Amino acid sequence: xxxxxxxxxxxxxxxxxxxxxxxxxxxxxxxxxxxxxxxxxxxxxxxxxxxxxxxxxxxxxxxxxxxxxxxxxxxxxxxxxxxxxxxxxxxxxxxxxxxxxxxxxxxxxxxxxxxxxxxxxxxxxxxxxxxxxxxxxxxxxxxxxxxxxx
Amino acid sequence: xxxxxxxxxxxxxxxxxxxxxxxxxxxxxxxxxxxxxxxxxxxxxxxxxxxxxxxxxxxxxxxxxxxxxxxxxxxxxxxxxxxxxxxxxxxxxxxxxxxxxxxxxxxxxxxxxxxxxxxxxxxxxxxxxxxxxxxxxxxxxxxxxxxxxxxxxxxxxxxxxxxxxxxxxxxxxxxxxxxxxxxxxxxxxxxxxxxxx
Numbered sequence: 458x459x460x461x462x463x464x465x466x467x468x469x470x471x472x473x474x475x476x477x478x479x480x481x482x483x484x485x486x487x488x489x490x491x492x493x494x495x496x497x498x499x500x501x502x503x504x505x506x507x508x509x510x511x512x513x514x515x516x517x518x519x520x521x522x523x524x525x526x527x528x529x530x531x532x533x534x535x536x537x538x539x540x541x542x543x544x545x546x547x548x549x550x551x552x553x554x555x556x557x558x559x560x561x562x563x564x565x566x567x568x569x570x571x572x573x574x575x576x577x578x579x580x581x582x583x584x585x586x587x588x589x590x591x592x593x594x595x596x597x598x599x600x601x602x603x604x605x606x607x
Numbered sequence: 608x609x610x611x612x613x614x615x616x617x618x619x620x621x622x623x624x625x626x627x628x629x630x631x632x633x634x635x636x637x638x639x640x641x642x643x644x645x646x647x648x649x650x651x652x653x654x655x656x657x658x659x660x661x662x663x664x665x666x667x668x669x670x671x672x673x674x675x676x677x678x679x680x681x682x683x684x685x686x687x688x689x690x691x692x693x694x695x696x697x698x699x700x701x702x703x704x705x706x707x708x709x710x711x712x713x714x715x716x717x718x719x720x721x722x723x724x725x726x727x728x729x730x731x732x733x734x735x736x737x738x739x740x741x742x743x744x745x746x747x748x749x750x751x752x753x754x755x756x757x758x759x760x761x762x763x764x765x766x767x768x769x770x771x772x773x774x775x776x777x778x779x780x781x782x783x784x785x786x787x788x789x790x791x792x793x794x795x796x797x798x799x800x801x802x803x804x
């Protein structure tokens with residue numbers, strides 16, 4: 458009995474990936490909002506000084522960035538799927554299909570921010586690239602493939 | 608001695624025959640008298656008087672009061688009387704036909720309409736809804752693992768169905784956008800064969 462030939466990967470397009478990213482952004486923001494509101498209520502009852510509040514706000518901003526980076530990089534470097542990707546049945550991997558290392562995942566996140574900065578134009582290369590790679594994919598050497606249904 | 612023994616045997620057989628004939632005649636006469644009695648007004652009157660007498664009431668009362676009823680109930684259970692009766696009756700095609708005809712009749716329909724429109728049903732439903740027992744039962748059923756599992760499975764199935772619909776539409780949108788973008792920059796579609804050199 459011969460084994461079936463390996464299927465060519467299906468690269469996912471802009472709309473599907475945008476929906477997955479929107480879901481992830483919603484998860485990140487909702488969790489950050491709940492934590493932020495809770496901490497804000499606690500701080501408001503303790504009567505901190507103005508300077509301390511500013512310092513706490515700055516700390517909160519840094520914590521938000523760390524939380525966002527951690528959310529994406531941990532999922533990309535472990536399962537290759539954020540919850541949004543899982544919903545849309547996508548997986549982020551290297552061009553050879555291998556999973557991302559944590560360092561490459563952090564690099565991809567930084568590249569994604571770079572691609573988003575010029576009015577999201579860095580993502581438009583997905584529309585014309587043969588492997589549907591965005592600018593951040595090209596910089597990080599990654600692709601986004603679709604998962605077939607079980 | 609042999610002629611004497613033969614005569615004795617013959618005499619005994621004749622005596623037996625004569626006795627049997629006399630008994631048969633006596634039986635026929637008794638049964639005839641009984642038939643005449645049962646067919647007569649006298650018999651009917653006698654039965655009526657016996658049944659309406661205090662003695663009959665007393666006898667029935669005593670019978671019901673005593674161990675007879677318990678013994679009958681035990682025997683009914685022991686010999687599966689009800690099952691045998693029910694089996695025999697329910698398997699009867701005549702009875703089935705009669706039941707179907709009765710249920711299909713306009714009288715049955717009228718009866719059912721009367722029952723449903725009667726105050727009795729409304730009252731029963733009102734009392735059922737007012738009682739705590741119903742809600743306890745509903746709560747028990749709603750919290751049972753089988754029901755919660757079924758609801759969870761249905762919710763997951765529904766969410767999966769919605770996500771599947773979104774995925775299908777987003778992939779169509781991907782293909783459409785990509786075709787438009789490639790047309791705008793005059794690139795061939797991704798699935799088109801490469802141009803010959």
